[in-house]
Amino acid sequence: xxxxxxxxxxxxxxxxxxxxxxxxxxxxxxxxxxxxxxxxxxxxxxxxxxxxxxxxxxxxxxxxxxxxxxxxxxxxxxxxxxxxxxxxxxxxxxxxxxxxxxxxxxxxxxxxxxxxxxxxxxxxxxxxxxxxxxxxxxxxxxxxxxxxxxxxxxxxxxxxxxxxxxxxxxxxxxxxxxxxxxxxxxxxxxxxxxxxxxxxxxxxxxxxxxxxxxxxxxxxxxxxxxxxxxxxxxxxxxxxxx
Amino acid sequence: xxxxxxxxxxxxxxxxxxxxxxxxxxxxxxxxxxxxxxxxxxxxxxxxxxxxxxxxxxxxxxxxxxxxxxxxxxxxxxxxxxxxxxxxxxxxxxxxxxxxxxxxxxxxxxxxxx
Numbered sequence: 333x334x335x336x337x338x339x340x341x342x343x344x345x346x347x348x349x350x351x352x353x354x355x356x357x358x359x360x361x362x363x364x365x366x367x368x369x370x371x372x373x374x375x376x377x378x379x380x381x382x383x384x385x386x387x388x389x390x391x392x393x394x395x396x397x398x399x400x401x402x403x404x405x406x407x408x409x410x411x412x413x414x415x416x417x418x419x420x421x422x423x424x425x426x427x428x429x430x431x432x433x434x435x436x437x438x439x440x441x442x443x444x445x446x447x448x449x450x451x452x453x454x455x456x457x458x459x460x461x462x463x464x465x466x467x468x469x470x471x472x473x474x475x476x477x478x479x480x481x482x483x484x485x486x487x488x489x490x491x492x493x494x495x496x497x498x499x500x501x502x503x504x505x506x507x508x509x510x511x512x513x514x515x516x517x518x519x520x521x522x523x524x525x526x527x528x529x530x531x532x533x534x535x536x537x538x539x540x541x542x543x544x545x546x547x548x549x550x551x552x553x554x555x556x557x558x559x560x561x562x563x564x565x566x567x568x569x570x571x572x573x574x
Numbered sequence: 575x576x577x578x579x580x581x582x583x584x585x586x587x588x589x590x591x592x593x594x595x596x597x598x599x600x601x602x603x604x605x606x607x608x609x610x611x612x613x614x615x616x617x618x619x620x621x622x623x624x625x626x627x628x629x630x631x632x633x634x635x636x637x638x639x640x641x642x643x644x645x646x647x648x649x650x651x652x653x654x655x656x657x658x659x660x661x662x663x664x665x666x667x668x669x670x671x672x673x674x675x676x677x678x679x680x681x682x683x684x685x686x687x688x
């Protein structure tokens with residue numbers, strides 16, 4: 333198909349989509365309206381389960397089965413990236429040479445690396461109380477670790493990144509989510525139902541199953557993102573054609 | 575204009591699709607797909623917005639305070655995670671294409687190769 337014909341087809345399809353979308357928007361509830369029936373029920377359910385962060389309650393308690401699917405998608409994508417970017421027959425790895433780094437940059441990285449890892453851990457651990465949770469904190473942990481690459485070099489990253497351990501941690505955490513679902517079945521309730529003791533509202537141990545699933549997701553996201561980024565970094569730094 | 579935020583989401587979607595259809599570079603096309611997908615974030619958060627309300631986190635809020643809809647926020651989080659993973663897999667595919675076919679221009683990717 334020629335470029336011009338393709339653009340014409342796209343314009344026609346775009347006009348149809350735009351027309352129907354605008355018509356649908358006109359029938360939506362007004363922007364900023366006070367009535368949110370699902371939201372109000374979710375808030376009431378979250379407070380009933382003594383979870384202060386309603387978004388975490390929705391993700392890890394009320395819609396935990398949906399999050400199991402989301403987490404499996406994450407695991408599958410890490411797996412496929414590892415598979416797609418594996419070393420081909422006509423490639424080999426070469427040892428990256430140490431790069432010159434300003435001492436001040438190196439010091440900055442060494443000071444900030446523990447701070448960012450602590451921040452990530454905090455965001456994961458307080459997922460049921462304050463904004464954040466396993467997904468957000470996991471990404472903070474994983475990207476914080478790469479300060480070692482930004483502020484030093486690839487060899488320094490290799491020393492703070494135990495890839496073999498993280499590979500296993502990713503798989504174990506992904507599986508642990510499903511196993512945690514069985515806790516509900518053992519207690520005679522539904523799969524992934526929140527049957528653990530709920531604790532005191534607004535404390536670290538509140539929310540029953542929520543902080544446990546949250547921590548498992550934090551481990552999976554952190555190790556998954558590190559493994560994922562490792563594949564891309566390998567391609568850029570280590571892998572050359574034979 | 576109470577429909578303006580919704581229409582903005584539609585506009586972002588169409589801009590992303592336009593970029594996807596006209597792009598001559600697959601890395602750029604993956605970026606365009608992310609743009610098209612970010613329309614769903616805008617739409618979800620616009621649907622959940624409530625005037626004068628705050629974030630649905632009750633650690634420092636009295637019970638019964640007006641909050642925005644937490645369900646769509648949780649959906650937006652799912653959306654972001656799935657978007658990021660799809661981007662990662664697509665970029666891995668682009669790297670493989672570049673190695674096997676020597677180009678990232680979709681117009682020049684014509685032959686099938688094992």
